[in-house]
Amino acid sequence: MTIFLRKLPESSKNFLRPIKNFMMKVCYYGHKRYCPVCGNFSRKFRHFGLLPREDAQCVICGALERHRFLWVYLQKRTNLFEKKPKHVLHVAAEQCYEQTFRELFGQGYLTADLHNPAAMVKMDITNIQYPDQSFDVIFCNHVLEHIHNDILAMSELLRVLKNDGWAILLVPITSEKTFEDPTITNPLDRRDAFGQEDHVRRYGPDYADRLRKAGFLVKITKSDDLFKDNEIIEFGLSQGKQNIYHCTKKSTNV
Ligand SMILES: [Zn+2]
CATH class of the missing domain: 3.40.50.150 (Vaccinia Virus protein VP39)
Structure with a gap:
């Protein structure tokens, strides 16, 4: 979903972002992690990097x-x-x-x-x-x-x-x-x-x-x-x- 969103024009991204965020909140529902940048809790952060680091990226804002x-x-x-x-x-x-x-x-x-x-x-x-x-x-x-x-x-x-x-x-x-x-x-x-x-x-x-x-x-x-x-x-x-x-x-x- 995130990779798909990146390829879209900005207007389409803005339209789809709330839907993507809602889906991510459901998929990663939990309270073990907190992102101070966007103020959202989640079960865990997403992996990130060429050599993937687990628990690295906020699923809502990407921090x-x-x-x-x-x-x-x-x-x-x-x-x-x-x-x-x-x-x-x-x-x-x-x-x-x-x-x-x-x-x-x-x-x-x-x-x-x-x-x-x-x-x-x-x-x-x-x-x-x-x-x-x-x-x-x-x-x-x-x-x-x-x-x-x-x-x-x-x-x-x-x-x-x-x-x-x-x-x-x-x-x-x-x-x-x-x-x-x-x-x-x-x-x-x-x-x-x-x-x-x-x-x-x-x-x-x-x-x-x-x-x-x-x-x-x-x-x-x-x-x-x-x-x-x-x-x-x-x-x-x-x-x-x-x-x-x-x-x-x-x-x-x-
Ligand atoms: Zn965040």
């Missing part, structure tokens, strides 16, 4: 582990949901957040993508077409691992972030140390080396140092910092563990 973790982080540790107008740049917008953000920020919300025509603007984040300090909040998750000059992209995101703004810049951490090799260009070789055909590197925990090199102050939050043991299970966060990288401008820029 994965990292989306559920970030959502709770945003609720508990940021000013995102305070009723104050914001300019929010959302690069490669995650579908499970997009509608809520559109309603929340209205005219202040901007989705951007280099390849996806559904985004509001086409944007190369190594050369952003907006002035300095344009945005209060920036989301750019699981994008930088696709970009050759990621430090330049980070610098551009820093430039368009307001001095008192913040950015969430997540990447998959899949290596002991960041590894990149620009001579690897064949998609299959990239898949072997970097885990996906369109990735150009694997990041390690030193990712935070790259963000700092670009000029960000970085605060790292682990899921264990935010959730009790029973919540880790209920929210389905025991797999696909990631850190939140909350980035702000260096005090010299403020």
Whole structure:
């Protein structure tokens, strides 16, 4: 049903989505799992991934582990949901957040993508077409691992972030140390080396140092910092563990 829906035009998707959600609620009826993004309970989450992870994806909104973790982080540790107008740049917008953000920020919300025509603007984040300090909040998750000059992209995101703004810049951490090799260009070789055909590197925990090199102050939050043991299970966060990288401008820029 979900794969079938993806191929339909947006108008048809909007018409069929409530039917699909109702069917999913019936099929996955239960209260062992809770998705904070859409606020629905279910018996379990659905498997997801090339090497499928069980209990990973919300059957209603499609949120994965990292989306559920970030959502709770945003609720508990940021000013995102305070009723104050914001300019929010959302690069490669995650579908499970997009509608809520559109309603929340209205005219202040901007989705951007280099390849996806559904985004509001086409944007190369190594050369952003907006002035300095344009945005209060920036989301750019699981994008930088696709970009050759990621430090330049980070610098551009820093430039368009307001001095008192913040950015969430997540990447998959899949290596002991960041590894990149620009001579690897064949998609299959990239898949072997970097885990996906369109990735150009694997990041390690030193990712935070790259963000700092670009000029960000970085605060790292682990899921264990935010959730009790029973919540880790209920929210389905025991797999696909990631850190939140909350980035702000260096005090010299403020
Ligand atoms: Zn959900």
